Amino acid sequence: MSDPNLVLGLESRLINAWPSFDYQTYDGWMLRLAGGYTKRANSATPLVPGAKLDDALIDHMIEQFLQANIRPTFRLNGLQDPGTDEQLKERGFLEVEPTRVLLAPIADDCTPDSDVLLESEVSQRWVQGASHSYGGDKADDAMLIQIASRIRQKAAFATLHLDDRPVGWGLAVAERGYVGLYDIVVAPDLRGIGLGRRVVGSLISWGCREGAHRAYLQVRAENEIAGSLYSTLGFEVAYDYTHRIMPGGA
Structure with missing residues (x-):
């Protein structure tokens, strides 16, 4: 299991380094909107260890995404409650683009x-x-x-x-x-x-x-060529995240 403090520290830097246009916070989750350009800037991400979702909160965030004409997307970085992934799966959300956050000393x-x-x-x-x-x-x-x-x-x-x-x-x-x-x-x-x-x-x-003193980056798990390159540069996996998206268009 990844260190929650490391995950939170890197997640906050990721948010600052790749800004969205709109930010909304809900019970340990941050919903970001940026016109649909890249999933990381247009998703709901947990920023508190053990952050939970209930049906009412999911429905509310779905509404916020749809009002912005963006496909509802939850980005799961390991900080969420352990049952969250299964909860979204049961609601029909599809898993896409498993991604690794890599870290290397400088x-x-x-x-x-x-x-x-x-x-x-x-x-x-x-x-x-x-x-x-x-x-x-x-x-x-x-x-x-x-x-x-x-x-x-x-x-x-x-x-x-x-x-x-x-x-x-x-x-x-x-x-x-x-x-x-x-x-x-x-x-x-x-x-x-x-x-x-x-x-x-x-x-x-x-x-x-x-x-x-440290460098970090994100790479899709399926991108073996990039993963091999970064490995030779000393990068190792700090943690993984994945996305759960609502089927169909926004």
């Missing part, structure tokens, strides 16, 4: 890659490069820049250049001795040659300069 080398540009403010250029390389439901420039512009902690927006071409992107957010890594992505035609490792290394080096 070495003393604080020197970033000279080919990686690190900027303290988000730019339209960074947003376009990152979102277009992601593609799919994350290819939304307007929504990404809205979220990134709301970050109030120290941040670094990384762009890796190869022969003057931008080919890799990533975001780091430093808070209270930790640096979180987000939106690590490489141009689709150049994946598998170590460019992502260079982006990650530079963001960790930036975090080192900001006084961070």
